[in-house]
Amino acid sequence: MAAGPQNVRRMPRAQRREQILDAATRAFARTGYVATGLDGVTAEAGVTSVLLYRHFDSKADLYRAVLDRACARLEATVGSSDFDEGSISALLRAAAEDPDGFRLLFRHAAREPDFRDVVDGIRAMSAEVTRRELAAVIPEGPWLDWAVQYVPTVTLEAVIAWLDAGQPDPDQAADRIALVVHSAIRAANSVD
């Protein structure tokens, strides 16, 4: 039989690739790399697995493409803004522009042994900047270490929670988050 496909949506190769990447981002954002089967991706994309393999060599290859793109978008939006006030609102803008990619990067990829290296690029840079900033305020010691790890986390989790809450008050959001971040720095410095 092999009933031929009736209403097949054809696309130029590049566009299809993007569409698959979009779908894969959504699919992976739900449950991460291992727990997301290729079925999940193909279902989300509305495409057969065979076609998928005509665009990507393997599941790992696809995942890396997804992460790289999310990473590139993030860097494009956040850019070179150092760790000043503006960087938080830049982060919010980036998250709003690509929520699934954002969640995927920091909720899942950051904890996946085979792929943390992608995020570690950002992470390392961010940690270095953070350390330099904090070293001027917090005395050397374990609480500086604590802050260096904790401050980026607090920031990212605030943004993710903001996404989950429906992205309210984009203008004020940065200020509110800044409050918490500063408080974390103060907490590392001394107990009032």
Next chain:
Amino acid sequence: MAAGPQNVRRMPRAQRREQILDAATRAFARTGYVATGLDGVTAEAGVTSVLLYRHFDSKADLYRAVLDRACARLEATVGSSDFDEGSISALLRAAAEDPDGFRLLFRHAAREPDFRDVVDGIRAMSAEVTRRELAAVIPEGPWLDWAVQYVPTVTLEAVIAWLDAGQPDPDQAADRIALVVHSAIRAANSVD
């Protein structure tokens, strides 16, 4: 040949079970459920996989036992302390008593589709308490939702970062973390 085992350390069944659970907790704490092979567990425990299967029906069964024990310990230490000042220091005590279990629960299990239910028990209770506390301070709306999700996260991540920093100043730690938590609540409430 089958060179018989020379120096075999024998143990009563119950004790061996605990020893395996300890080892499995350490092993799983590193990379979570899927990414940790049974080899990882057996290597850490110093036993054969056959013996492992004489104590647990399956990998999933073992993992659940690990999580349940960690959960039980946590609840035993934190107890019924409501969301007051004392609960943070109770959390610190619990984390210090079982660091691997703590990290495993909140870093990994919380994000694993098949096992999040274990943590969700805690999570739901904690969220409900949090919401009741916050509802008295924060007006209904998306920022309340934000805080309800964010406050527990901020707390847990602070504790984990504290573990990673080498558990400095156990006495002051609770106060420092409380500062950040209160600041998060204030942030949700209004921008100064």
Next chain:
DNA sequence: AGCTTTGTTTAAGTCAACTTATACAAGATG
């Protein structure tokens, strides 16, 4: 019209990781 590209369907191949089976060694215990 003919060739290339995009797509589908169906089926089979591969491989790692979990799981079971079998046989044997040696401590504990009554």
Next chain:
DNA sequence: CATCTTGTATAAGTTGACTTAAACAAAGCT
């Protein structure tokens, strides 16, 4: 000392998920 339990070693079985293969249909361009 007979027996039960704890342990090992080695090998085979099973399965789910990823991956390839083969054959065919239709859109689109030259």
